[in-house]
Amino acid sequence: MQPVEIKKNIYWVGAVDWNLRNFHGYSLARQGTTYNAYLVKDEKTALFDSVPATHTEEFLHTLRSIIDPAAIDYLVVNHVEPDHSGALPKLVELVKPEKIFCSPVGKQTLLSHYHREDWPYEVVPSGQTLNLGQRTVHFLETRMLHWPDSMFSFLPEDKLLISSDAFGQNWAASERFDDQVDLGALLDLSANYYANIILPFSPLVQKLLAKIKELGWEIEMIAPDHGFIWRSHAAEIVAKYDQWSRQIPGRKAVIVYDTMWKSTETMAKAIAEGLIKTGISTRIMHLKNAHHSDVMPEIMHAQAVLFGSSTHNNGMLPLVADMLTYMKGLKPQGKIGAVFGSYGWSGEAVKQITEILQSAKVEIVVDGLRVKNVPTVLDLEECMEFGSKVAREIIARVPE
Ligand code: FEO
Numbered sequence: 001m002q003p004v005e006i007k008k009n010i011y012w013v014g015a016v017d018w019n020l021r022n023f024h025g026y027s028l029a030r031q032g033t034t035y036n037a038y039l040v041k042d043e044k045t046a047l048f049d050s051v052p053a054t055h056t057e058e059f060l061h062t063l064r065s066i067i068d069p070a071a072i073d074y075l076v077v078n079h080v081e082p083d084h085s086g087a088l089p090k091l092v093e094l095v096k097p098e099k100i101f102c103s104p105v106g107k108q109t110l111l112s113h114y115h116r117e118d119w120p121y122e123v124v125p126s127g128q129t130l131n132l133g134q135r136t137v138h139f140l141e142t143r144m145l146h147w148p149d150s151m152f153s154f155l156p157e158d159k160l161l162i163s164s165d166a167f168g169q170n171w172a173a174s175e176r177f178d179d180q181v182d183l184g185a186l187l188d189l190s191a192n193y194y195a196n197i198i199l200p201f202s203p204l205v206q207k208l209l210a211k212i213k214e215l216g217w218e219i220e221m222i223a224p225d226h227g228f229i230w231r232s233h234a235a236e237i238v239a240k241y242d243q244w245s246r247q248i249p250g251r252k253a254v255i256v257y258d259t260m261w262k263s264t265e266t267m268a269k270a271i272a273e274g275l276i277k278t279g280i281s282t283r284i285m286h287l288k289n290a291h292h293s294d295v296m297p298e299i300m301h302a303q304a305v306l307f308g309s310s311t312h313n314n315g316m317l318p319l320v321a322d323m324l325t326y327m328k329g330l331k332p333q334g335k336i337g338a339v340f341g342s343y344g345w346s347g348e349a350v351k352q353i354t355e356i357l358q359s360a361k362v363e364i365v366v367d368g369l370r371v372k373n374v375p376t377v378l379d380l381e382e383c384m385e386f387g388s389k390v391a392r393e394i395i396a397r398v399p400e
Helices: 053-064 088-095 104-114 183-215 234-246 263-277 292-301 318-330 349-359 377-397
Strands: 004-007 010-012 015-017 033-035 038-040 046-048 074-076 099-102 121-123 129-131 136-141 151-155 160-162 221-223 250-258 281-286 302-309 336-343 369-372
Touching (some): 004 221, 053 088, 088 104, 250 292, 263 281, 263 369, 281 292, 292 318, 302 349, 302 377, 318 349, 369 377
Parallel strands (some): 046 074, 074 099, 250 302, 302 336, 336 369
Antiparallel strands (some): 015 033
């Protein structure tokens, strides 16, 4: 990839990963991703972040087209996760940096990843600045966004925020800027990224947005470590982060299920009828067709999540267990839930799922519904009423 000048003397120099399809459990089946690094040329030249070890040569090729790595003075590590630091050993060898700037936790994390006591670390806690000549860099620790070591680098003279994982998306593309692609699709992928990466840290997002306001940073451009650079819609993505981190749901329900012989599926559809006729926007997701990371954005926007599973070997179906584990880890807040499923002789799945949802702080608002083998007409009427009951609970909680 060619470098792209994003501000005068500031360049995107990352790598595009067209082939990545699974980022530790997050399916990128549609888009791949980019690893963004930024080179700032000034009296001192600094390189912000890098790429995974797998993309080192491609990255160096891009970098060398505008600078000899040996001419770089400083490396800045905003985030140590290997998708942004894997190239570091090679870079340090070529650049021989005067200093490697990182957060206090960043230094410990770099040491435990690369075991190099001899690198010239310079720890920069929140509030510390770095003078590059015509411009300064202001550092702000952003712990748990997305790791404890994460930090932002803000360049006030350029009104540029280099934001690490925050405000990113996974979308491999030849374009670099938000106004070069469809904004709706970009925000949709940003929501998908938020639901799968940032969601558990939503209270910290609220604090971070308040901190940025308090600091009075005038941000014109946001350059994240994944995806597109926000040069025309920076305010929109910040507003979306404010909205998503508040976790205010819509009048919406998601029915997530797996089924053996379609009885649980038949129940799911009848329950959906009950929800829909009571005025709730409803999404049905069969886990054999929907990856858990595609379900999460739907859950993020919904007030209610309904889980269905046949009972299989005295338990729930494996894809349902997978979905519950994934969802619980992402800690969606303020959800209500309900559980249903068919069974042949023992029927433990409903109880087991209910217990897991309760442990994930999902409020169970209707008693679990089980049907033996194939649902009858009466059973399906009960399923519809089950859906209507959940709908009324949603309506009671979510203003129109
Ligand atoms: Fe893109 Fe937390 O790494």
